[in-house]
Amino acid sequence: MSPKALVFLISLPKPARFLLAGGGAAAINWLARFPLSWVLPFFAAVLTAAAIGMLAGFVLYRGFVFPGSERPILLQARDFFAVNVISSAVVALLAVVLLHLAVQLGADVQIAEAAAHAAAIGLGAALNYFGHNLFTFGPRDRAARV
Numbered sequence: 001m002s003p004k005a006l007v008f009l010i011s012l013p014k015p016a017r018f019l020l021a022g023g024g025a026a027a028i029n030w031l032a033r034f035p036l037s038w039v040l041p042f043f044a045a046v047l048t049a050a051a052i053g054m055l056a057g058f059v060l061y062r063g064f065v066f067p068g069s070e071r072p073i074l075l076q077a078r079d080f081f082a083v084n085v086i087s088s089a090v091v092a093l094l095a096v097v098l099l100h101l102a103v104q105l106g107a108d109v110q111i112a113e114a115a116a117h118a119a120a121i122g123l124g125a126a127l128n129y130f131g132h133n134l135f136t137f138g139p140r141d142r143a144a145r146v
Contacts, residue, residue, distance in 0.1 A: 014065060018129055021060035026121045029053025033117055042113055046095050049117075050088040057084070057128075066137030076136055083131035091124035 009017070032052045036045035058080050062069070069076060095116045102112035 009064070014133075015129070017065045018061070018132075019125075021064045022057065022125050022128060025053045025057035025060055026125060028056045030114075030118055030121060034114075037113070042099065043092060043096055046092045046117060046120075047088065050084070050091060054081070054084045054088070061132060061137065066132070069137040070139070071137065079136040080132065083128060083136055087124045087127040087131065090127060091120040094123060095120035 009020070012020070029049050029052065033045050033049035036048050040048060058077065061080075062073075062076065098116035098119055099112050102116055103109060107115075
């Protein structure tokens with residue numbers, strides 16, 4: 001990446017950087033599910049893909065979106081995990097519900113799985129932004145009170 005591009009990306013507002021970093025983590029999450037579905041049931045593949053995306057997200061958010069957080073890294077990791085466990089549960093359950101609805105409407109199962117998972121990830125992104133902004137990478141004093 002060129003230095004100019006890096007300067008441009010870092011100069012973006014925090015919500016825009018969150019969307020870019022989260023989009024990267026979501027893409028990793030979504031793409032990881034395809035090979036996982038070859039060996040795991042859909043729900044387990046979605047949860048495993050979420051864990052892979054979660055690891056990528058922590059690295060991207062910490063380095064690119066919230067680099068100035070004064071909170072200790074172990075507290076960041078703990079709270080990141082907690083926020084993501086909650087949002088991953090919502091994403092997995094929502095994906096299963098959306099898959100069921102799509103199949104009931106006659107959609108091809110593989111296409112329905114991909115679409116249901118993508119839609120659920122998108123909705124989970126909103127939960128993640130608020131959770132990480134408030135708890136994971138927020139100011140030390142605000143996070144200490146939670």
